Amino acid sequence: MTELNKVVIVGLGLIGGSLAAALKQSGACQKVIGVARREETCEQAMAMGIVDEAVTGVEQIAGQLGRNDIIFIAVPTLTVAKILNELKACVGPEVIITDGASVKGSVLIDVQSIYGKYPANFVLGHPIAGSEQSGVEASNPDLYHNHRVILTPVPENNADAVKAVRFMWELVGAEVLEMGVQDHDIVLAATSHLPHVIAFSLVDTLAHDSQNENIFRYAAGGFKDFTRIASSDAIMWRDIMLANKKSVLDAIDLFSSNLGRLRAAIEEENATEITGVFTRAKFARDRFTKMLEHSAYLKTMQNSEEKNIVYTVAPGGTVKGRIRVPGDKSISHRSIMLGSLAEGTTNIKGFLEGEDALATLQAFRDMGVVIEGPDNGSVTVHGVGLNGLQKPTGPLYVGNSGTSMRLLSGILAGQSFDSELTGDISLSKRPMNRVAKPLGEMGAIIGTAEEGRPPLKIHGGANLKGIQYDMPMASAQVKSCLLLAGLYAQGETRVTEPAPTRDHTERMLQGFGYGVERQGNAVSVKPGGKLTGTDIDIPADISSATFYMVAAAISPGSDITLTHVGVNPTRIGVINILKLMGANLSLQNEREVGGEPVADIRVQYAPLKGIQVPEDQVPLAIDEFPALLIAAACAEGKTVVTGAEELRVKETDRIQAMADGLANLGIECESTPDGIIVTGGQLTGGKVESFHDHRIAMSFTIAGLRATGAIEVNNCANVSTSFPNFVELAKKVGISLDVKSY
Numbered sequence: 001m002t003e004l005n006k007v008v009i010v011g012l013g014l015i016g017g018s019l020a021a022a023l024k025q026s027g028a029c030q031k032v033i034g035v036a037r038r039e040e041t042c043e044q045a046m047a048m049g050i051v052d053e054a055v056t057g058v059e060q061i062a063g064q065l066g067r068n069d070i071i072f073i074a075v076p077t078l079t080v081a082k083i084l085n086e087l088k089a090c091v092g093p094e095v096i097i098t099d100g101a102s103v104k105g106s107v108l109i110d111v112q113s114i115y116g117k118y119p120a121n122f123v124l125g126h127p128i129a130g131s132e133q134s135g136v137e138a139s140n141p142d143l144y145h146n147h148r149v150i151l152t153p154v155p156e157n158n159a160d161a162v163k164a165v166r167f168m169w170e171l172v173g174a175e176v177l178e179m180g181v182q183d184h185d186i187v188l189a190a191t192s193h194l195p196h197v198i199a200f201s202l203v204d205t206l207a208h209d210s211q212n213e214n215i216f217r218y219a220a221g222g223f224k225d226f227t228r229i230a231s232s233d234a235i236m237w238r239d240i241m242l243a244n245k246k247s248v249l250d251a252i253d254l255f256s257s258n259l260g261r262l263r264a265a266i267e268e269e270n271a272t273e274i275t276g277v278f279t280r281a282k283f284a285r286d287r288f289t290k291m292l293e294h295s296a297y298l299k300t301m302q303n304s305e306e307k308n309i310v311y312t313v314a315p316g317g318t319v320k321g322r323i324r325v326p327g328d329k330s331i332s333h334r335s336i337m338l339g340s341l342a343e344g345t346t347n348i349k350g351f352l353e354g355e356d357a358l359a360t361l362q363a364f365r366d367m368g369v370v371i372e373g374p375d376n377g378s379v380t381v382h383g384v385g386l387n388g389l390q391k392p393t394g395p396l397y398v399g400n401s402g403t404s405m406r407l408l409s410g411i412l413a414g415q416s417f418d419s420e421l422t423g424d425i426s427l428s429k430r431p432m433n434r435v436a437k438p439l440g441e442m443g444a445i446i447g448t449a450e451e452g453r454p455p456l457k458i459h460g461g462a463n464l465k466g467i468q469y470d471m472p473m474a475s476a477q478v479k480s481c482l483l484l485a486g487l488y489a490q491g492e493t494r495v496t497e498p499a500p501t502r503d504h505t506e507r508m509l510q511g512f513g514y515g516v517e518r519q520g521n522a523v524s525v526k527p528g529g530k531l532t533g534t535d536i537d538i539p540a541d542i543s544s545a546t547f548y549m550v551a552a553a554i555s556p557g558s559d560i561t562l563t564h565v566g567v568n569p570t571r572i573g574v575i576n577i578l579k580l581m582g583a584n585l586s587l588q589n590e591r592e593v594g595g596e597p598v599a600d601i602r603v604q605y606a607p608l609k610g611i612q613v614p615e616d617q618v619p620l621a622i623d624e625f626p627a628l629l630i631a632a633a634c635a636e637g638k639t640v641v642t643g644a645e646e647l648r649v650k651e652t653d654r655i656q657a658m659a660d661g662l663a664n665l666g667i668e669c670e671s672t673p674d675g676i677i678v679t680g681g682q683l684t685g686g687k688v689e690s691f692h693d694h695r696i697a698m699s700f701t702i703a704g705l706r707a708t709g710a711i712e713v714n715n716c717a718n719v720s721t722s723f724p725n726f727v728e729l730a731k732k733v734g735i736s737l738d739v740k741s742y
């Protein structure tokens with residue numbers, strides 16, 4: 001479809017007039033006809049040039065209308081029935097009719113009662129746009145540009161009619177979404193109708209009932225922002241409230257009860273409760289603002305169609321400088337989890353403000369924990385104790401984060417309430433039986449989707465019993481999950497690992513005063529202890545530092561120092577492997593901070609050689625392989641990785657993603673079921689796909705330093721899951737990087 005036939009707009013107020021103006025401006029509409037009660041409005045619309053013809057009654061132009069012509073009803077909600085009666089009398093069923101009323105349930109009832117059988121060409125719709133101005137003179141051709149229009153098709157609808165209405169809105173720059181009639185009215189009652197009720201009522205209260213006549217004199221920006229919508233069309237909004245009575249009343253009741261609780265907290269000077277409400281609200285509002293900047297909120301909330309962020313790296317260059325990368329992701333997750341389960345307050349410094357760790361933070365807020373921040377890496381968690389979590393009101397959404405889902409499943413298995421864990425598209429494909437099965441052996445009842453994929457439905461109230469579990473794979477997430485469940489189980493929970501994996505959970509439990517026993521390759525916890533709030537200083541993430549370590553290791557002339565990096569022995573596989581490859585790498589200023597070893601890491605360029613990566617280093621460098629394979633591509637000879645099948649079930653299949661990308665950049669490589677063989681060579685320029693995996697995206701970015709042409713990396717939005725300022729730091733150290741968003 002590239003053109004529209006005739007469009008008739010009934011009602012030339014702001015909503016109708018703006019659509020008319022936009023359609024005229026598009027030039028893709030055969031004829032725009034306006035219908036307005038008053039002669040003057042018709043004349044004004046003609047004078048403004050927003051319609052080709054204007055009449056005072058639809059019957060005057062009904063004779064010109066036929067198949068594929070569209071009538072848009074843009075009158076207040078409670079006037080729609082009157083217009084429907086007029087249309088029924090003079091317009092045939094072949095003409096498409098749509099509307100813009102803010103409530104869909106009432107229009108649906110009107111259509112059904114007036115027409116009897118629902119007309120297949122009647123498409124219910126609602127443009128989410130407006131302004132506090134009204135009347136034809138306020139018509140604005142850009143009103144719908146980048147705004148959402150919700151269509152609420154019904155089963156009786158003709159698909160072509162829905163398509164035509166969608167096309168009309170897209171033509172004027174709107175983004176069209178579809179949802180059910182009832183869902184629409186509930187959502188709009190909460191996010192639009194309730195705010196209008198509150199704004200009208202607040203201004204009326206102050207203006208009318210306040211004791212102080214001069215009250216508005218002292219009102220500043222906050223009042224103005226908050227009450228802008230109280231200047232909207234009063235009658236139109238009255239009708240909306242009446243038309244959507246049930247959902248609006250539900251929204252008001254919920255709000256009133258929460259307001260009552262807040263009132264009580266203020267009366268009782270309960271600072272923690274007030275902090276809880278305000279911090280949750282601030283976080284939600286900040287997130288909403290961010291969503292609006294990036295895309296339509298309905299889409300981003302489900303994280304399904306984020307914008308495509310493309311990195312383009314110019315070839316060559318060196319990296320130099322002294323930088324501190326953000327806080328460790330694994331430790332950040334655990335600091336929130338254990339801080340929440342502790343008694344008393346936990347003060348965290350160096351928290352990673354990336355999407356993954358924020359997902360964990362949000363999950364605990366959703367379970368009633370009051371958390372202040374993050375503010376420049378500082379977070380304060382008001383712990384609720386091991387049994388103080390509250391049932392969340394809906395599923396806990398943890399985005400891209402496997403660590404959140406797996407560790408949380410252990411904690412949730414021990415709660416008295418039911419819960420559900422959901423994630424984004426990538427996480428929804430990752431294996432969860434590795435935690436669901438052993439948790440099941442402990443007595444937990446956990447439902448998964450097919451083949452053990454998320455969502456996880458965890459039944460509360462199970463009596464967990466401690467088990468002895470020999471992990472079939474070397475996984476810190478599985479180990480941590482079971483130890484956390486073990487806090488709630490009867491008897492000892494003991495986990496053995498086939499090879500050492502990161503031990504942050506064990507260290508941090510001890511930091512919170514909870515006993516953990518290690519014997520050889522086994523770790524165990526017993527129930528009955530408690531965690532006591534503490535201070536946590538999170539070191540910089542060695543996994544993030546890796547990208548700059550490899551960057552310096554592959555580009556001649558480079559010299560970089562990464563400060564305050566966590567060098568826990570269970571995380572330094574990357575250092576060991578790079579050294580084996582001949583990297584000039586040294587640790588300086590080694591010290592211990594809050595139970596974790598920390599150092600500054602200096603890397604100066606030196607030629608690298610290919611190696612057989614020792615299998616015992618694989619779990620200690622599991623997240624670093626994408627970057628290490630870039631080092632392998634720049635090394636002389638073959639690098640062989642084996643025993644790394646776990647890489648196939650990370651955020652993406654990292655073996656395949658790296659093999660595909662390296663091949664695109666002219667590097668010979670061969671993937672095997674449990675690893676990869678890379679033959680060092682000359683990286684060329686080219687396009688690579690990150691498959692939405694943050695570490696794949698960052699690895700190919702640093703590859704640009706040794707490439708002969710520009711490298712374009714596709715789908716890099718998820719870099720923000722682990723390394724929100726990667727681009728800024730990359731530019732700072734000398735990588736020539738350009739970011740575009742599509």
Ligand code: S3P
Pocket residue numbers: 329330331403474475476477478480502622623646
């Ligand atoms: C993590 C453990 C590792 C790692 C992940 C973080 C953790 O996963 O890949 O990024 O924080 O415990 P596995 O336990 O699946 O190996």
